Amino acid sequence: MRALMKPNPPEAQKKDSKLIYVLIAAAIVVIAIFLLAQNSHSGKEQITITNSAGKQVNIYVEVADEWPELQKGLMYRESLPEDEGMLFIFPQSGNYPFWMKNTLIALDAIYMDANGTIVDILQMEPCISDPCTDYIPDAEALYVLEVNKGFSERHGIKEGDRMMLK
Numbered sequence: 001m002r003a004l005m006k007p008n009p010p011e012a013q014k015k016d017s018k019l020i021y022v023l024i025a026a027a028i029v030v031i032a033i034f035l036l037a038q039n040s041h042s043g044k045e046q047i048t049i050t051n052s053a054g055k056q057v058n059i060y061v062e063v064a065d066e067w068p069e070l071q072k073g074l075m076y077r078e079s080l081p082e083d084e085g086m087l088f089i090f091p092q093s094g095n096y097p098f099w100m101k102n103t104l105i106a107l108d109a110i111y112m113d114a115n116g117t118i119v120d121i122l123q124m125e126p127c128i129s130d131p132c133t134d135y136i137p138d139a140e141a142l143y144v145l146e147v148n149k150g151f152s153e154r155h156g157i158k159e160g161d162r163m164m165l166k
Contacts, residue, residue, distance in 0.1 A: 047087060049163045051156040061087040074146055075102040085147035096144060097136040100127040106149035111141035116163040121152050
């Protein structure tokens with residue numbers, strides 16, 4: 001004699017379809033997180049600094065190359081990811097002092113000449129109210145890279161190292 005299989009009751013079918021929907025939703029969330037992680041540097045340029053030990057340090061930067069951007073910089077930002085910064089590109093080489101008025105995070109300012117060679121590194125502190133310190137470099141520069149304070153030290157970046165824009 002053969003045993004007959006009972007069909008799934010409607011409640012079991014509903015549970016199965018709910019499980020399928022939950023699994024599909026979870027898969028969509030995982031894919032979305034993966035895609036967002038891949039594009040976390042979207043809209044930013046990548047620069048590479050090769051330090052004196054030969055290690056390449058990649059940094060994703062916002063480019064400030066027009067006066068409104070050059071003047072505002074990283075003002076009012078509450079944080080900056082470790083591998084990101086702002087690259088200031090000036091119209092010509094010069095001695096460009098920076099100040100930290102309304103800048104909420106401590107920064108390294110990495111000054112580079114027209115060849116991308118680092119000519120000075122200054123550590124700058126936040127300043128909310130006047131008077132704010134002027135940070136004056138020891139050499140002329142065409143580029144200034146702002147990154148989190150201590151970034152240069154953590155990555156072995158020193159004067160004489162080179163930057164390349166990719």
